[in-house]
Amino acid sequence: MTTSMALDSSALGEAQAVRRPVRWHIAVFLAPALLVYTAVMVLPLVETLRLSFFQGADAQQAFVGLENFRRLLGDERLAFHFWNALRNNAYFFAIHMAVMVPLAILLGALLSLPRLRGSGFYRTAIFMPTMLSFVIAAFVWRLILSPLWGITPNFLQAIGLGSWFTAYLGKEPYALTTLGFISVWKELGVPMVLMYAAMLAIPNEILEAAEIDGITGIGQFFRIKLPLLWPTVGVVAILTFVSNFNSFDLIYTSQGVSAGPNYSTDILGTLLYRTFFGAQLQFGDPHLGATIAAMMFLIILSVVCLYLFFVQRRLVRYQL
Amino acid sequence: MLSAGKDFRRNIVVHAVLAFFTLLALAPIVLIVINAFKSRQAIFSAPLALPTAETFDISGFVAVLGGGQFGSYFANSMIVTLTALAGAILFGAMAAFALSEYRFRFNTVTGLFFTLGLMVPIRLGTVAILGMMQGADLVNTRTALILVYIAQGLPVAIFVLTEFMRTVSADLKNAGRVDGLSEYEVFFWLVLPLLRPAMVSVAVFTMIPIWNDLWFPLILAPGEETKTLTLGAQVFLGQYVTDWNSVLAALSLSIVPVLALYLVFSRGLIRGITAGAVK
Numbered sequence: 250m251t252t253s254m255a256l257d258s259s260a261l262g263e264a265q266a267v268r269r270p271v272r273w274h275i276a277v278f279l280a281p282a283l284l285v286y287t288a289v290m291v292l293p294l295v296e297t298l299r300l301s302f303f304q305g306a307d308a309q310q311a312f313v314g315l316e317n318f319r320r321l322l323g324d325e326r327l328a329f330h331f332w333n334a335l336r337n338n339a340y341f342f343a344i345h346m347a348v349m350v351p352l353a354i355l356l357g358a359l360l361s362l363p364r365l366r367g368s369g370f371y372r373t374a375i376f377m378p379t380m381l382s383f384v385i386a387a388f389v390w391r392l393i394l395s396p397l398w399g400i401t402p403n404f405l406q407a408i409g410l411g412s413w414f415t416a417y418l419g420k421e422p423y424a425l426t427t428l429g430f431i432s433v434w435k436e437l438g439v440p441m442v443l444m445y446a447a448m449l450a451i452p453n454e455i456l457e458a459a460e461i462d463g464i465t466g467i468g469q470f471f472r473i474k475l476p477l478l479w480p481t482v483g484v485v486a487i488l489t490f491v492s493n494f495n496s497f498d499l500i501y502t503s504q505g506v507s508a509g510p511n512y513s514t515d516i517l518g519t520l521l522y523r524t525f526f527g528a529q530l531q532f533g534d535p536h537l538g539a540t541i542a543a544m545m546f547l548i549i550l551s552v553v554c555l556y557l558f559f560v561q562r563r564l565v566r567y568q569l
Numbered sequence: 570m571l572s573a574g575k576d577f578r579r580n581i582v583v584h585a586v587l588a589f590f591t592l593l594a595l596a597p598i599v600l601i602v603i604n605a606f607k608s609r610q611a612i613f614s615a616p617l618a619l620p621t622a623e624t625f626d627i628s629g630f631v632a633v634l635g636g637g638q639f640g641s642y643f644a645n646s647m648i649v650t651l652t653a654l655a656g657a658i659l660f661g662a663m664a665a666f667a668l669s670e671y672r673f674r675f676n677t678v679t680g681l682f683f684t685l686g687l688m689v690p691i692r693l694g695t696v697a698i699l700g701m702m703q704g705a706d707l708v709n710t711r712t713a714l715i716l717v718y719i720a721q722g723l724p725v726a727i728f729v730l731t732e733f734m735r736t737v738s739a740d741l742k743n744a745g746r747v748d749g750l751s752e753y754e755v756f757f758w759l760v761l762p763l764l765r766p767a768m769v770s771v772a773v774f775t776m777i778p779i780w781n782d783l784w785f786p787l788i789l790a791p792g793e794e795t796k797t798l799t800l801g802a803q804v805f806l807g808q809y810v811t812d813w814n815s816v817l818a819a820l821s822l823s824i825v826p827v828l829a830l831y832l833v834f835s836r837g838l839i840r841g842i843t844a845g846a847v848k
Contacts, residue, residue, distance in 0.1 A: 274752040278667035279679065282660040282723055289720035290686055293694030293701060300696060356590060359583050367584075373835045374591040377598070380831045382781035384803045385823055388816070389597050398813075400600070400616050434593070466579075495690040498783040502803055518692070518784075525696055526788075539696045546693050553688045 298546065300539035317540040331541070333512055334520040335548075337425055341516055342493040344429030349437055350485060354478065356437075357444025358470060372445065379438030383498035386435045391503055394418055394427070418503060421513040428514055432499055436492075440485045447481040448474060480564045487556050494549050497522060517545050598824060605629055605817035612813055629818030633805075638793065639822060642801035649711050649797060650779050653718035657775060658768050660719065661726025666756050668727070669734040670742075680731075686724030691717065692784055702789055709792035717785050722775040733767035734760070773834055780827075798823060 301317055303310045321327050356375060360368050378386065394401050394417050402414040417427040451474060459465070459473045497518030500508050506528045508515035523531070525538025603619055604612050611624035618624070633639060668680050691698075698717065699708070707713040737760050745755045786800035796804070802823045809815045 272671065272673070272752075275667050275671050275673055277753075278663040278756070282664035282683075282727065283679070285656070285660065285716065285719050286683065286686065286723045289698065289701075289716050290691050290694060290723075291682075293697035294689065294691075296697035296700070297694045352590075356587070359587055362583060365580075365583065367587075371587040371591055373832075375587075375594045376835070377828065377831065378594050380777060380827050381598075381824060382783065382799045382802075384781075384783055384799050384806070385820060388802075388806050388820055389601055392816070392820075393597055393600065398613065398616060434597075437594075491688065491690060495692045497692075498781075501783070521695075522784075522788075535696050535700070542693045542696055546689065549689065549693075 294546070297539045297542050300536055301543040304536050317536055318544075321537065321540050321544070327537075330512065330515065330520055331544070334515045334517050337514065338494055338516040340425060341429050341432070341496075342490060344426065345433060345436070345489050345493060346486065348430070349433045349440060349489070350482060352433070352437060353440035353444045353485065354475075354482070356441045357448055358474065360441075360445045361448035372442070375441060376438035378435045381435065383432075383435065383496075384502045386431060387499050387502035390431045390434075391418060419510060421510050424504065424510060425514045428499060428503060431503075432496075435499075436489070440489070443481055443485060444478065447478055451477055476565070477567060480561075480566050483556070483560060483564050487553060490552055490556075491549055494518075494545060494552075517541065517548075521545065598828075601817055602821045602824065605814075605821040609814055612817070626814070627818075629812075629814030629816075630822070632812070632815045633818045633822060638796070638801060639798070639819075641794075642796050642798045643826075645711060645795055646780060646798040649714045649718065650776055652711075653715045653722060653779055654772050654776055656715065656719040657722030657726045658730075658771055661723050661771070662730050662761060662764060662768065663756070664723075665727045665730035665734050666760060669731050683724050683727050686720075687728060691721045695784070695788060699788055707789075709790050709795050711790065711795055713789045714785055714795075714797070717789065718779045718782075722779070725775060726771050729771050730764065730767055733764055737763050 302312060302314060304313045304316065305311050321331055359365070360372055362368075381389075392398055392400075396402065396414075396416055401417075402411065405411050405414050415423065417423045455473065456469065459469050464472055493516075495518055496516065500514050500516055500519050501522065504510075504514045506519070506523055508519045508523075521538060521541045524541055525533055525535060527533030600616070604616060606620040606627060607618075607624045608626035608628075611618070611620070611626075615624075620626075664683070668676060702708050702713045707716075741759055742755050745759050750758065781799055782797075783799050783803060786795075786797045787803075790796070791800065802819060805819055806816055809819075
């Protein structure tokens, strides 16, 4: 990702010709964005990081160094919740990588086939769940999977798998996996369209050259198209990572603030909310909340940096 | 080259796969909407059937629209989303113009400063954002949400609009300057109108996360007066979870406006995503 530093040569020429001491218009153009962005996003982020090193209410705040972090990782109950949420979050991300990315590649490849009738219709339809909020997605699937309504058990019975039915969202071994699939159902649209666009960007000459060499169909996909897609897979992976590691809405709506059953669906977003605001018998603690936010910040930033410095550089980008 | 027979068989497989995923994407939504129009008994006895004359029942909609606050939630969502969008796009375009048009000392640093926001989610600053909004007495106001969403939308808007700024011809801008336009007039009269397509795509895909957000309404504006549609639906559905008619009706009412909007904008939206992310 490059921010445009493009230099307009004519503007430069003009600036040199007429030496204006201060070009106020630059400041005026930048001021509103800088002001809002700094005041509402950057300073609160910095302030949250700062709060994680302090304890006590507003007036008697005291610097405690890494004490909050030691508590988070050392206290038996807190550490259990933190590692549990981190593990669940990693698993949640793994489901997206293992299910959503291959599906996005498959659907992108099929949609970009030349002369495919109804391609626009399929694309529009499969993208539709992406428009819905997680609140809606969570309730739609809660109703459909509900043992009360009976849609899912009847359906499974009809295809001969009646014995497979269980309360998927209510049982510890299945709940998080089920939520992962619900999330994939909703989130598939954007990766699919990105893959689709990446495939369309492959020039016809390359594919024709491959056909002349006798590489067609599935072989063409694996040997020509897939290598050209890796940079897009990288973009999808990092976007998914960032969004998974601060996601909250789906788990909160579907499983409640305690991310039940028995915290088996707790992820960092729900843990942050619970710690910061408190839930049921537990009081909220802004400093501990800030500490969890700081840990999330560290995790996201380090993975993004690792990606930018190690993965992205090795992804071969072919000049098309 | 593929033979005609093989081509035909391949086509059938391709359509079967795509139809399967289309069904998977749409069936849950259709199921909710058709059952919202049925009586409670029919919802359970024949969930897959379309509503018939005997089973047709809109008591759920009556309950939701009569008792609920959906009108005010909807208005809140509209005000917050549209204002935040306008702010993010206008401020974003101004900043993108400054960054791409002029060379000045802190250009690179400012650009990187905004790029940071592409990677770090604003949610991580929530603890301090809430503290700040409490200090400014903005909790439970739409202003709090609008400010947060402008900040959230700015990095993407600046990133995408900077790319498009480069395509505006330098001759045009210089011609304007020769004719005596100030830098502000060049931006507002010459550049901004040419950016309209780019602004539409930024708008469409900045809008979805704002409209659908649950986190900030829940934390900054949970009061009845300022609830957005997403938060309102969440609270309502949680409370009435045993009243199936109302729940299905509320879900349908939340789905339908989004889908209608999507069908109108789907082309621009998908083009916008691909233009923003694929070089």
